[in-house]
Amino acid sequence: MTDDRTSLHATDAPEDGWFPQSVAAGYDDGEDSGAAASAVDFLAALADGGPALELAVGTGRIALPLAGRGVPVTGIDLSRAMVARLRAKPGGAELPVTIGDMTTTVVEGAGTFTLAYLVYNTINNLTTQDAQVDAFRNAAAHLAPGGRFVVEVGVPELRRLPPGQEAVIFGLSGERVAFDRYEDLTRQRFSSHYVTVGADGRGSHRSIPFRYVWPAELDLMARLAGMRLEQRYEDWERAPFTSESGSHVSVYGLP
Ligand SMILES: C[S@@+](CC[C@H](N)C(=O)[O-])C[C@H]1O[C@@H](n2cnc3c(N)ncnc32)[C@H](O)[C@@H]1O
Numbered sequence: 001m002t003d004d005r006t007s008l009h010a011t012d013a014p015e016d017g018w019f020p021q022s023v024a025a026g027y028d029d030g031e032d033s034g035a036a037a038s039a040v041d042f043l044a045a046l047a048d049g050g051p052a053l054e055l056a057v058g059t060g061r062i063a064l065p066l067a068g069r070g071v072p073v074t075g076i077d078l079s080r081a082m083v084a085r086l087r088a089k090p091g092g093a094e095l096p097v098t099i100g101d102m103t104t105t106v107v108e109g110a111g112t113f114t115l116a117y118l119v120y121n122t123i124n125n126l127t128t129q130d131a132q133v134d135a136f137r138n139a140a141a142h143l144a145p146g147g148r149f150v151v152e153v154g155v156p157e158l159r160r161l162p163p164g165q166e167a168v169i170f171g172l173s174g175e176r177v178a179f180d181r182y183e184d185l186t187r188q189r190f191s192s193h194y195v196t197v198g199a200d201g202r203g204s205h206r207s208i209p210f211r212y213v214w215p216a217e218l219d220l221m222a223r224l225a226g227m228r229l230e231q232r233y234e235d236w237e238r239a240p241f242t243s244e245s246g247s248h249v250s251v252y253g254l255p
Contacts, residue, residue, distance in 0.1 A: 038236035050114025060086035103134035
């Protein structure tokens with residue numbers, strides 16, 4: 001299997017990256033609004049009423065309810081198709097969003113945000129260490145002094161990989177198998193694959209490339225960007241982060 005985009009649909013625009021129309025259309029299906037509500041509570045408390053910037057805002061899953069709590073939210077995203085979904089939701093037309101790369105795009109109000117955040121494993125969408133460092137730098141460049149940058153991402157699952165095995169299944173049903181394939185441990189590259197076989201026997205395969213990143217590595221990226229780790233939890237409910245935690249919510253502060 002390869003990382004090519006053979007599953008792009010005719011209406012998909014290549015500039016929308018890995019989140020074109022065919023993906024954006026179903027992105028919010030099966031959304032866990034409870035998890036989003038906890039994230040919004042957490043972020044609203046940290047924003048402290050100040051303006052917030054969401055890197056990779058997507059369909060506004062977090063940005064719109066956060067804005068509904070009175071926090072002025074601005075977004076950046078690469079995909080016009082994802083942002084079109086955001087625009088179609090209540091409040092979505094008013095939310096300022098810039099189409100661009102989160103590692104380089106500078107929005108109005110840079111230097112005044114009390115909060116920037118990058119959630120839902122989306123730092124993994126940046127597939128090189130340099131790009132991930134640049135996301136930290138760009139987030140820091142948007143913060144006011146004392147501002148916070150929040151990252152939510154999974155802990156790499158390498159403990160599930162015995163020597164010689166390169167794939168981990170994370171979803172299995174009658175007609176669908178979903179798995180992560182760790183193709184390059186030297187560059188921390190992996191990809192998620194979704195293989196579906198319909199009742200007619202016809203199949204489809206979609207894959208998306210990622211770079212996994214360790215918590216301690218993120219802390220160094222923050223240091224490179226002039227920030228320090230202030231808090232780390234297992235989840236948005238502030239459960240303690242331990243050796244067994246599968247993900248983390250980390251809060252970095254700009255002095
Ligand atoms: C998993 S979705 C997350 C969306 C939203 N943050 C959420 O929590 O629902 C990933 C998003 O990242 C965007 N994205 C990926 N790479 C990007 C980049 N380099 N710059 C800006 N956006 C990017 C995609 O277009 C997509 O909307």
